[in-house]
Amino acid sequence: xxxxxxxxxxxxxxxxxxxxxxxxxxxxxxxxxxxxxxxxxxxxxxxxxxxxxxxxxxxxxxxxxxxxxxxxxxxxxxxxxxxxxxxxxxxxxxxxxxxxxxxxxxxxxxxxxxxxxxxxxxxxxxxxxxxxxxxxxxxxxxxxxxxxxxxxxxxxxxxxxxxxxxxxx
Amino acid sequence: xxxxxxxxxxxxxxxxxxxxxxxxxxxxxxxxxxxxxxxxxxxxxxxxxxxxxxxxxxxxxxxxxxxxxxxxxxxxxxxxxxxxxxxxxxxxxxxxxxxxxxxxxxxxxxxxxxxxxxxxxxxxxxxxxxxxxxxxxxxxxxxxxxxxxxxxxxxxxxxxxxxxxxxxxxxxxxxxxxxxxxxxxxxxxxxxxxxxxxxxxxxxxxxxxxxxxxxxxxxxxxxxxxxxxxxxxxxxxxxxxxxxxxxxxxxxxxxxxxxxxxxxxxxxxxxxxxxx
Numbered sequence: 001x002x003x004x005x006x007x008x009x010x011x012x013x014x015x016x017x018x019x020x021x022x023x024x025x026x027x028x029x030x031x032x033x034x035x036x037x038x039x040x041x042x043x044x045x046x047x048x049x050x051x052x053x054x055x056x057x058x059x060x061x062x063x064x065x066x067x068x069x070x071x072x073x074x075x076x077x078x079x080x081x082x083x084x085x086x087x088x089x090x091x092x093x094x095x096x097x098x099x100x101x102x103x104x105x106x107x108x109x110x111x112x113x114x115x116x117x118x119x120x121x122x123x124x125x126x127x128x129x130x131x132x133x134x135x136x137x138x139x140x141x142x143x144x145x146x147x148x149x150x151x152x153x154x155x156x157x158x159x160x161x162x163x164x165x166x167x168x169x
Numbered sequence: 170x171x172x173x174x175x176x177x178x179x180x181x182x183x184x185x186x187x188x189x190x191x192x193x194x195x196x197x198x199x200x201x202x203x204x205x206x207x208x209x210x211x212x213x214x215x216x217x218x219x220x221x222x223x224x225x226x227x228x229x230x231x232x233x234x235x236x237x238x239x240x241x242x243x244x245x246x247x248x249x250x251x252x253x254x255x256x257x258x259x260x261x262x263x264x265x266x267x268x269x270x271x272x273x274x275x276x277x278x279x280x281x282x283x284x285x286x287x288x289x290x291x292x293x294x295x296x297x298x299x300x301x302x303x304x305x306x307x308x309x310x311x312x313x314x315x316x317x318x319x320x321x322x323x324x325x326x327x328x329x330x331x332x333x334x335x336x337x338x339x340x341x342x343x344x345x346x347x348x349x350x351x352x353x354x355x356x357x358x359x360x361x362x363x364x365x366x367x368x369x370x371x372x373x374x375x376x377x378x379x380x381x382x383x384x385x386x387x388x389x390x391x392x393x394x395x396x397x398x399x400x401x402x403x404x405x406x407x408x409x410x411x412x413x414x415x416x417x418x419x420x421x422x423x424x425x426x427x428x429x430x431x432x433x434x435x436x437x438x439x440x441x442x443x444x445x
Contacts (some may be wrong), residue, residue, distance in 0.1 A: 021223055041327030050182045058189040067219075078195060083186040117253025131197050151356075 004045060012060055013039050018143045020067040034153045037064055037074075038124055039160055041082050042117060046100040050086070057082035070132065077127040081120045082167050106167050117157050187397050191349055237277075240422040243311060244275040247424065251275070251388070272389050274427040276300060278308075280420045281325070285332055285358040287374060292316060292328040296421060302326045305386060307426040313414040314351075314380060314390040315423055326425075327334055332358055341381040342372050351393060351411065358417045360397060363409040370406075372396060378411050385431050 019037040040060055044053050061075030070075070089103065092112050105113050127144050133142055178186065278300075282293035296302050298321050306318045308328045316330040317338075329336055331353060337353040340363060347370035349363045352437045363378060376396045383390035397412040428434075 017219075020219075051185060054182065054185050054189065058193065061193070065196065066215075069200075071198070072196030073200075074384055076193035076197060079186065079189050083182070133196075134197075134201050 016063050034156050046103045071132045079123045081124045105161050106165050118154045121154045126152045240277045244277045247275045270284050277427040285417045290330040290332040297322045297326050299323050299325040307386040308423050310423045339381040339384040343377040343379050361411045365413050368405045
């Protein structure tokens with residue numbers, strides 16, 4: 001149990017530094033900044049009491065905002081997907097009962113894992129770009145950006161889950 | 170009352186979410202206002218400190234480029250100084266010569282090969298005739314004199330180092346304007362020798378030696394070194410050791426000086442020699 005706390009605290013800080021120092025200077029196609037830090041949401045253990053999860057997700061986003069001078073954009077978008085996570089998982093399990101304490105992305109089938117990551121990433125990117133643009137002006141262009149960025153970030157997140165997380169049954 | 174507590178407990182997570190989300194949105198709205206100071210910014214000690222640290226690391230990787238930039242900047246500034254002093258000197262002339270507006274031009278070059286252990290040492294620099302380098306041009310850096318260009322290829326040139334037995338550089342004492350010649354006896358790469366100093370010249374250990382103004386190659390006043398040691402025998406200076414300012418074993422970027430008046434001065438000298 002202590003091990004689990006330590007891993008998540010470590011992941012919290014490593015992801016901040018990774019996002020701020022590496023991925024924020026990554027400017028593919030001039031707008032693409034893959035949001036690696038939302039990996040935190042996917043890997044945080046599921047518990048009945050979600051207070052710690054919501055608060056830590058919020059602060060993770062806020063710290064990223066501090067670094068990138070972006071107000072509360074990252075905090076708002078990561079908090080939303082942190083809140084919606086359990087509903088997405090329930091949806092993917094077709095509301096069947098499951099042991100959520102043992103839940104882990106690697107325990108899902110590949111297709112389900114991609115949709116789990118993809119849906120939440122899309123919501124995150126949608127809110128993120130909407131708040132950073134702060135208007136619906138040129139909405140079509142914005143949607144293209146959101147789509148490309150979602151695809152890119154999803155691939156990155158799925159790859160990191162596959163690479164760095166052990167397979168569980 | 171019990172009902173309110175029940176509602177609070179039932180929608181606890183939603184309320185937490187709502188509270189934090191509104192804080193985030195307030196920050197976002199605030200950040201879109203130009204007039205309010207932003208609470209969320211990277212100018213604080215933690216984020217600033219981390220950025221500074223990474224900048225130091227990044228800087229390390231671009232040191233080479235940065236060095237090049239500084240050397241270029243230096244050459245540009247020296248060009249400006251040369252032009253300003255040329256402008257000041259125009260009070261002596263009735264006509265401003267637009268071609269020789271500045272007397273010296275500085276070109277940055279990188280030392281790609283450096284010798285300092287032999288008797289006749291040469292440097293190789295990465296600029297040649299394509300970059301306007303010619304024979305017999307002065308080579309200096311910010312610390313002092315390095316040598317004179319010898320053979321010039323299209324993109325490289327060799328430099329006769331002051332650590333060469335053939336090197337003769339016009340030098341003078343900074344304080345007393347007595348002239349002499351800088352030579353090298355081939356012993357130590359930190360020390361050169363000054364000769365032909367008239368016996369009435371007075372100086373002490375630690376006095377600075379600079380280039381003289383009578384040279385066609387070097388601008389006046391480029392530092393060379395300080396007097397390390399001297400012998401005064403038979404009413405004349407026998408041997409004056411000069412400790413060089415430059416560490417000749419560690420040269421990177423140098424400036425090659427083009428004297429734009431050189432041709433004119435040479436022609437004048439030739440003509441007066443012919444008249445005699």
